[in-house]
Structure formats: C-alpha cells, structure tokens
Amino acid sequence: MKKFMSDLLISEMIRLNEQYFIIKLTAEDKLPEMLPGQFAEIKVEDSPSTFLRRPISINFVDYERNELWLLIQIVGAGTLKLSQLRAGDSLNLIYPLGNTFSLPDFKPSDILLVGGGVGIAPLLFWGAKLASEGYTCTFLLGGRSESNLLMLDEFKRYGTVVVTTEDGSSGEKGYVTDHSILKTKQFDAVYTCGPTPMMKAVAAYAAKNKLFCEVSLENTMACGFGACLCCVTDTTDGHLCVCTEGPVFPITKLKW
Amino acid sequence: MVDLRVNLGKIQLKNPVMTASGTFGYGTEYYDFFDVSRIGGIVVKGTTLRDRQGNAYPRMAETPSGMLNAVGLQNKGVEYFAENIYPTLLDLNTSIFVNISGSTVEEYVETAAIINELDHIPGIELNISCPNVKEGGMTFGTSCPSAAQAVKEVRRVYGKELMVKLSPNVTSISEIAKAVEGEGADSISLINTLLGMAIHAETRKPVLSTVTGGLSGPAVKPVALRMVWEVSKSVGIPVVGMGGIINATDAIEFLLAGATAIQIGTANFIDPTTPVKVLEGIEDYLLRHKMNSVSELIGALEV
Known part of the structure; x- marks a missing residue:
C-alpha cells in the first residue's frame, strides 16, 4: 500500500476525560484506503522534548464523511501537546503504516475482541469491518477504572460489549481475562490490543483453548x-x- | 543552472546529498515519498558477512533533539544482499554505497570482495565505527594501527571507491583520518554516532537492552561540524560530513566546514523527504549567493 506524508485538517477534537481524547481529521481530497490494524506516525509541532513522530493506531475511518479518527492517551509531552490542538489546526501524518488484522482460514461464528485502555483504538475499526461483513462480535473491554473505558457507545453499534475494571467501578471487577463470558461462551477467533501483560494473558487463554488469535x-x-x-x-x-x-x-x- | 556535481576520490556524485547508512534501509522504504534517483548517493544498511539478528529490544531511546539507537547491525548478510536486494537497486540512477562491517579484518575483507563483484555498486563505506556490536565495529576505528590495518587489508581486494566511516568516540579523530588516508582510503565519512546512554529513573534500569547506544540527531551537530572541520584540514582526500543535518542550512554549514558531500541520517525518520528538501535548498542558496558551483562552498569557511 502506498504511504503518504500529508497535512490533514482537524475537523473535531473530542475530550473524553482528563487522560483521553479523539482527533478527527479530514482532507480536501478523498482520504486513501486504510485497513484496520494500521497506524499513522504523527508529527508533534512546538514540543521541544518531542523529537520523533508518535505512532498512533487508526481508530476508525468514516469514508462517507471523509474522516480519520485517532484515539490518544496523554502519556507525555508529545501527546499533551497533541491534546491542545483545536479544530481547524493541521496535523502532519505519515500513513497508512503497517499490516492489518486478518480472518482465520475458516469462517468464525463468534469473534472476541479484547481491548485494554487506549489499546481498544484499532478494535473499533476492525469490529466495524467484521460487523459489516456479517460476523458476530463481542467486545470485552477493560480498564483500571470506569474512566479508562472508552467509546463504549461506538462499540455497541458493532456487537455486544462487556466490560471489566480493576477497581470494580464498572462491569465485572478484575482483569479482562477474569470475565465470566470467557467461561460461559465459546469463541472461535480472538483479537486483542492493549497493555502487554493483558495481551499475553489473552494469548494464553486463546492458546489453551486452541483458538485463532492475533495481537496488535x-x-x-x-x-x-x-x-x-x-x-x-x-x-x-x-x-x-x-x-x-x-x-x-x-x-x-x-x-x- | 548551478553545477552540483562533486568528486569523491574515484567517483563523481551528481550532487552532494547522500543518505546515511542505517537510516535509509535499501532505499525502497522511501520510494513512496520521493524519487530516490534525484539525490547524489545512498548508503544502504550496514552489511556483514553473515546474517545478524541485531540486539534485543528495546533498541531506541528518544533524547533531547536526538535519539539513541542500539540496533546492532541487524541484516541478512552479504550473500543475501547480493542475491536478493542488489537486483532491486539496478534501476536506481544514483550512486549506491554498501556500508560494510565485521568482527574481524577477515570478515571485512571477505564482505568487500563480494561487493567488489557487483557492477552497480561504485563504492563501499567501511564501517569501523559502529558502537553497538560487542566485537569489531568501533574497536577497529578507535586506534590508528587497527583502523589502518582494516583499510589496508580491504584495499587489497577492493578496487573501487573506498570510503571509511570514522567514529567520534576517540581522542583525536584527525590522527585516525590520517592513518586511513595513509592506507589508501579514497574518502572519509564522519561522524558515526556518539556513544551515550539513557536511564529510567523510576525503575532504576537502563532504557536500552545494551545499556549504551549511539546518539544521533541535531544534538550531535556541533560536535560533528567541529570534527569535519578538523579532519578536512588534516587530510587531502574528500570528507563526507554528517551528524544532525535536518535542513539545507545545516548541510551548507558542513560544506563550509570542509565536507565535499553530506549524508542525511536521523532526519529521514521524521521527514522522509528531507534529502530532496536539502538538495533544493542548496540549489537555492547557490543561486541566492550567485555561485555557479557547489564546489565554491566546500571549505569556504572564513575563519
């Protein structure tokens, strides 16, 4: 796939809470095709301690509105600077980068997508594609507390959403891999993105049950x-x- | 029209803008961003006699105005390069250099001998300055006798342009430069990365798997400029300058300090079109200053 370095226009900034925000980007020309799982390298301007670009997952592409969404967590000076941008500002991206999620060589009947924190970002785009192709998706989303559970309404459009929090402030208390749905329901394909310990635990669950599993x-x-x-x-x-x-x-x- | 051609010992580059080894892959990674044939030369990824997996992750740390890397010469070996990558480079209309490295002098020699057979590769960059490998690499480039010996042995089997890349991690880089010139190097490139390190205060652990790594980016530019200036005054062969160049002004500073050509390195990661922007900027500068040829700039520093 051809890669581009382009200045895109910020059409909307959505602050989800203290830690997380969504940048919606658009362009005069039609945005190029992007695949679920791919990412963009974002240039951060006017942040002296941010020398390199920041790799950010493509959260969603709304082709009808010609919009690309990025879900970002503020973790340092670079992402803090990005959070201060406003609609109408431009942002330089190198994109689309990397590969994509893939389907197993059989037709899965129940697909599980497991996300933690900001790692849920690429699962929205992938879940939307799976749902549009008629697959049944369950999103198992986890966070430390309720404020780390993001974009639940968007996920609900594409499947069943169940959640866990470590402090029990929302959904079942514990880690995603403790959720009861893993014991009550059979899945045949698993996709996961989030903190490495979480992905390793999900991978162990998939391996134990001999399930097709991809991690981002x-x-x-x-x-x-x-x-x-x-x-x-x-x-x-x-x-x-x-x-x-x-x-x-x-x-x-x-x-x- | 301004004349952008420069002479590097045995070969002529169509312009002085090159890309630095380890920052430009094999060129193909940049095809989507600009026409790679526009620039004077590319130096492809460090190549060794045998396949190397490189160092463990993490290999990179961002620093103020720069970055540390500890990649450790990950590559598939010179045979793989000759059979699988070289054929993909044949249509490029630019001078392609292969950066070669080894753990022993024999490995350098064997690798150079294989590259010598490739018609479309007019030169090698002999890397005696990689700070990220346990054996060889920088250890050759930090003493005059070992640097001289590596160049001498490679010179026996390699007849084309022999550019030697020097390490800044030495007491006197001019002495090393003179030693490699004495054994028949055609040109000298500098600087390789500066040895540095980064620490996570909270976890009390080093950031890089190798503890230390090589610093590059604008942070090293003043050091690189000084070394290019010193070396170009000490040797008679052409010097290729690099270290933190991100725009045409930086490149012109290196030419003024005595570099005949320049290499763009870390900037390629942030703006992959930097080489063409630098090329166009040099051309603009020459027109603006009513100069006919880029050679008028080389070493033109008024001290």
Missing part, C-alpha cells in the same frame, strides 16, 4: 516504515519490525 503490538519506533529497525519483536522468524511486519501478529509467531 505497540513498540517504540523511530520511523514507522521499516528503515530504522528499532521496533523489533522476537518471533519464530527472528527479529521482525513491528512497524512493517506488524503491528498485528498471530500468537503462533510470537515468542511469548
């Missing part, structure tokens, strides 16, 4: 398009770049 990894990157070789992960094929060979990997390929 996040590593620190300098470029995002395969030039720097900084973002490698250890796989059965040796060190592979998360930016070009991933970010989506089948668990069978990862040395977890």
Whole structure:
C-alpha cells in the first residue's frame, strides 16, 4: 500500500476525560484506503522534548464523511501537546503504516475482541469491518477504572460489549481475562490490543483453548516504515519490525 | 543552472546529498515519498558477512533533539544482499554505497570482495565505527594501527571507491583520518554516532537492552561540524560530513566546514523527504549567493 506524508485538517477534537481524547481529521481530497490494524506516525509541532513522530493506531475511518479518527492517551509531552490542538489546526501524518488484522482460514461464528485502555483504538475499526461483513462480535473491554473505558457507545453499534475494571467501578471487577463470558461462551477467533501483560494473558487463554488469535503490538519506533529497525519483536522468524511486519501478529509467531 | 556535481576520490556524485547508512534501509522504504534517483548517493544498511539478528529490544531511546539507537547491525548478510536486494537497486540512477562491517579484518575483507563483484555498486563505506556490536565495529576505528590495518587489508581486494566511516568516540579523530588516508582510503565519512546512554529513573534500569547506544540527531551537530572541520584540514582526500543535518542550512554549514558531500541520517525518520528538501535548498542558496558551483562552498569557511 502506498504511504503518504500529508497535512490533514482537524475537523473535531473530542475530550473524553482528563487522560483521553479523539482527533478527527479530514482532507480536501478523498482520504486513501486504510485497513484496520494500521497506524499513522504523527508529527508533534512546538514540543521541544518531542523529537520523533508518535505512532498512533487508526481508530476508525468514516469514508462517507471523509474522516480519520485517532484515539490518544496523554502519556507525555508529545501527546499533551497533541491534546491542545483545536479544530481547524493541521496535523502532519505519515500513513497508512503497517499490516492489518486478518480472518482465520475458516469462517468464525463468534469473534472476541479484547481491548485494554487506549489499546481498544484499532478494535473499533476492525469490529466495524467484521460487523459489516456479517460476523458476530463481542467486545470485552477493560480498564483500571470506569474512566479508562472508552467509546463504549461506538462499540455497541458493532456487537455486544462487556466490560471489566480493576477497581470494580464498572462491569465485572478484575482483569479482562477474569470475565465470566470467557467461561460461559465459546469463541472461535480472538483479537486483542492493549497493555502487554493483558495481551499475553489473552494469548494464553486463546492458546489453551486452541483458538485463532492475533495481537496488535505497540513498540517504540523511530520511523514507522521499516528503515530504522528499532521496533523489533522476537518471533519464530527472528527479529521482525513491528512497524512493517506488524503491528498485528498471530500468537503462533510470537515468542511469548 | 548551478553545477552540483562533486568528486569523491574515484567517483563523481551528481550532487552532494547522500543518505546515511542505517537510516535509509535499501532505499525502497522511501520510494513512496520521493524519487530516490534525484539525490547524489545512498548508503544502504550496514552489511556483514553473515546474517545478524541485531540486539534485543528495546533498541531506541528518544533524547533531547536526538535519539539513541542500539540496533546492532541487524541484516541478512552479504550473500543475501547480493542475491536478493542488489537486483532491486539496478534501476536506481544514483550512486549506491554498501556500508560494510565485521568482527574481524577477515570478515571485512571477505564482505568487500563480494561487493567488489557487483557492477552497480561504485563504492563501499567501511564501517569501523559502529558502537553497538560487542566485537569489531568501533574497536577497529578507535586506534590508528587497527583502523589502518582494516583499510589496508580491504584495499587489497577492493578496487573501487573506498570510503571509511570514522567514529567520534576517540581522542583525536584527525590522527585516525590520517592513518586511513595513509592506507589508501579514497574518502572519509564522519561522524558515526556518539556513544551515550539513557536511564529510567523510576525503575532504576537502563532504557536500552545494551545499556549504551549511539546518539544521533541535531544534538550531535556541533560536535560533528567541529570534527569535519578538523579532519578536512588534516587530510587531502574528500570528507563526507554528517551528524544532525535536518535542513539545507545545516548541510551548507558542513560544506563550509570542509565536507565535499553530506549524508542525511536521523532526519529521514521524521521527514522522509528531507534529502530532496536539502538538495533544493542548496540549489537555492547557490543561486541566492550567485555561485555557479557547489564546489565554491566546500571549505569556504572564513575563519
């Protein structure tokens, strides 16, 4: 897929709470095709301590409105600066980068998508695509507390949503892998994105039940398009770049 | 029209803008962003005799105005390069250099001999300055006798442009430069990364898996400029300058300090079109200053 470096226009900034926000971007020209699981490298202007771009998952693409959504958590100076942008400002992106989620070689009847914190971002775009193709999706979303559960109304459009919080402020108390739905319902394909310990636990659940499972990894990157070789992960094929060979990997390929 | 051609020992570049090894892959990673054939040269990823998996993750740390890397020469080996990557480079109309590295002098020699057979590769950049490998690499480039020996042995088997990339992690870079010039290097490129480190205060652990790594980006530019200036005064062969160049002004500063050509490195990660922007900026500068040729800028610093 062709990569672009473009200035996009911010059409809307949505502050979800203290920690999270959504940037909706648009352009005069039609946005290029993007795939669920792909990401963009965002240039942060006027932040002296932010030298490199920030890799951010594509949260959703609304082709009708010609809009690209990014869900971002404020974790440092770069993302803080991004949170201060306003509608009408422009943002420079290199995109779309990386691979995409894929379907197993059989037709899954019940698909589980497990997200934690800001890691839910790519699951919305993927869930929407799965739902549009007639698949049945269950979104299992977790966070430390209620304020970490994001975009639940959007997810509800594409399937059943169940939640966990570590403090019990919403849904079942505990980690996503403690949720009762994993015991009461059979799934045959699992996709996950979130903190590494969570993804490892989900991968262990999938492996134990012999389920098809893909994970979307996040590593620190300098470029995002395969030039720097900084973002490698250890796989059965040796060190592979998360930016070009991933970010989506089948668990069978990862040395977890 | 201004004349942008520069001579680097045995070859002529159509313009002085090159890309630095390890920041430009094999060129193909940048095809979507600009016509790679427009620039004077590319130096492809560090290549070794055998396949190397490189260092463990994490390999990178962002720093004020720069970054540390500890990639450790991950590559599939020179045979793989010659069979699988070289054929994809044949249509590029730019001078392609292969950066080669080794753990022993014999490995450098064997690798260089294989590259010598590739018609479309007019030169190598001998990397005696990689800070991220346990054996070889920088250890060759930090003493005059070992630097001289590596160049001498490679020179025996390699007849084309032999550019030697120097480490800034030395007491006197001019002495190393003179030593490699004495053994037949055609040109010298500098600087490789500066050895540095980053620490997570909260976890009390190093950021990089290797503890130390190589610093690059605008943070190193003043050091690089000083070293290019010193080396270009000490040797008679052309010097290729690099270290933190992100725009045409930076590049012109290196030319003024005595560099015949320049390499763009870390900036490629942030703006992959930097090489063409630098090229256009140099052209504008020459027109603005009513200069006919880029060679008028080389070493034109008025001290």
